Each structure stands twice: as structure tokens, then as C-alpha cells.
Amino acid sequence: MFRRRFLSLPLVIGAVVIGVVSGKAIFGPPLDEYWAKKLQEEASAKETDAGSRHDRVYAPPVEAFPYKVAWEPNIPTNVKFFIWSLLWERILTIDNLNARGTYNVCALCNCSPESINHLLLLCPISVVVWNDCVGHIPRMGGVMKFSNPKILLSEWPKLNNRGMAEACWAILPYTIMWVVWSVRNEIIFAGAVLDTGQLLQRVKRTLWAWLDVVCKAVDVKKGFTVSDLLLRWDSIVVDSW
Numbered sequence: 001m002f003r004r005r006f007l008s009l010p011l012v013i014g015a016v017v018i019g020v021v022s023g024k025a026i027f028g029p030p031l032d033e034y035w036a037k038k039l040q041e042e043a044s045a046k047e048t049d050a051g052s053r054h055d056r057v058y059a060p061p062v063e064a065f066p067y068k069v070a071w072e073p074n075i076p077t078n079v080k081f082f083i084w085s086l087l088w089e090r091i092l093t094i095d096n097l098n099a100r101g102t103y104n105v106c107a108l109c110n111c112s113p114e115s116i117n118h119l120l121l122l123c124p125i126s127v128v129v130w131n132d133c134v135g136h137i138p139r140m141g142g143v144m145k146f147s148n149p150k151i152l153l154s155e156w157p158k159l160n161n162r163g164m165a166e167a168c169w170a171i172l173p174y175t176i177m178w179v180v181w182s183v184r185n186e187i188i189f190a191g192a193v194l195d196t197g198q199l200l201q202r203v204k205r206t207l208w209a210w211l212d213v214v215c216k217a218v219d220v221k222k223g224f225t226v227s228d229l230l231l232r233w234d235s236i237v238v239d240s241w
């Protein structure tokens with residue numbers, strides 16, 4: 001009897017109503033606050049996510065790696081690998097070798113520590129080579145405005161010309177860097193002696209040979225000999241308009 005009376009329907013309903021009302025009164029405000037805050041957080045998280053997706057899609061990379069600079073020019077494949085390593089600053093100039101406990105000065109000038117920038121741009125011997133090849137193009141103003149080989153290759157301007165002049169100009173910086181690097185290696189590893197005159201000639205002879213790398217480029221040689229490059233460079237490789 002007691003049990004029956006205790007579980008009577010009105011009593012149960014009364015308890016539920018009291019529980020809901022008091023629960024709402026006790027937990028309502030904090031719960032409402034909790035859910036409002038939760039919804040706000042989710043909304044702002046979505047916004048941030050959309051914003052970052054927007055950035056990923058539209059924002060330009062801070063410094064795009066110049067893949068084309070290494071792989072597109074009409075130069076021999078081994079030179080492409082050299083340029084590729086150069087762009088990653090992985091060629092073994094002496095400053096890079098220093099980590100292995102080696103130290104020496106630049107093999108070309110014997111007066112400065114060797115680094116990629118020094119060897120290929122700033123070394124007095126390299127400056128002579130660059131000036132010999134681009135010094136007659138007034139708008140170039142030399143190559144010292146380029147702060148490193150990567151920027152030089154990425155921003156190398158086009159020559160306003162066609163045929164032989166255009167073909168030579170397009171691969172000129174690669175040729176100079178390759179020849180300077182090769183001569184440097186021959187001095188260090190094969191005991192060669194620097195001959196600046198020969199170095200200048202070698203740049204143009206190498207360039208002449210590389211014009212054969214792509215068949216269509218061979219046509220640009222028509223009417224020219226390597227002697228023309230050696231003797232008349234300043235009047236062949238010029239802006240013509």
C-alpha cells in the first residue's frame with residue numbers, strides 16, 4: 001500500500017515539474033551562456049578556417065622557387081643540375097665546405113673567402129668576365145645590381161634582338177657561371193693556373209658549343225663562326241630596337 005501510494009501518478013508528475021523548473025532555474029543561465037559561447041566559437045572558427053583557405057588559394061608564395069630557371073634553358077643536362085644545386089646553395093664552395101673543417105680563399109683571386117656570391121658575382125676575376133660579356137649593354141649597368149646568382153638568373157632580362165644574339169644572351173649567365181665554376185675546380189683539383197684571357201675565350205667557345213644543344217638553335221649559327229663570337233661579340237650581342 002505504501003509503495004503504491006509513493007509511486008502515484010500525481011506525485012511523479014509533481015516531482016518532474018518541480019525538477020524541470022528548479023533545474024532550469026539552477027542550471028539554465030550557465031547552460032544558456034555555455035551554448036551561446038560555444039556557438040560563437042564555432043562561428044569564428046569557421047571564419048578563420050575560411051580565411052586561411054582563402055590565403056592558401058590566393059596569397060602568393062613569399063618566395064617562389066625558380067624551377068624554370070634551372071630546367072628550361074637550352075643548356076646541357078649536367079649544367080642544369082649544377083644550376084639546380086646552385087639555386088639551393090648546395091654547390092661545394094669553400095664556405096659550404098667549412099662545415100667539414102676545410103678553409104681556404106677563393107681560387108680565382110686568392111684574396112677573399114670563397115662563397116657562392118663571391119665566386120660567381122663579386123670576385124674581381126668574375127667581374128672581368130661579366131663586364132666582358134655584358135659591359136657593352138648600357139641598360140645592364142653591369143651585373144652588380146643582382147644581389148646573388150639566384151636573383152640574377154630569375155631576373156635576367158631579355159635582349160631586344162633575334163637569332164644568334166638572342167640565343168647567346170639567353171644562356172649567357174649559365175655559361176659564365178658554369179665556366180667560372182669549372183675553372184675554379186680545375187685550379188683547386190687539377191693544379192691549373194688561371195689565365196683570364198683564356199677564361200674569357202672559354203665562355204664564348206662554350207656558349208658556341210651549347211647553341212647545338214637544341215636542334216632548332218643550330219639555325220642561329222648560320223652565317224657565323226665561333227671567331228665571330230670571339231672577335232665581334234660587342235657588335236653581335238646587342239639590343240637592336
Ligand SMILES: [Zn+2]
Nearest residue numbers: 106108109123
Ligand atoms: Zn675571388
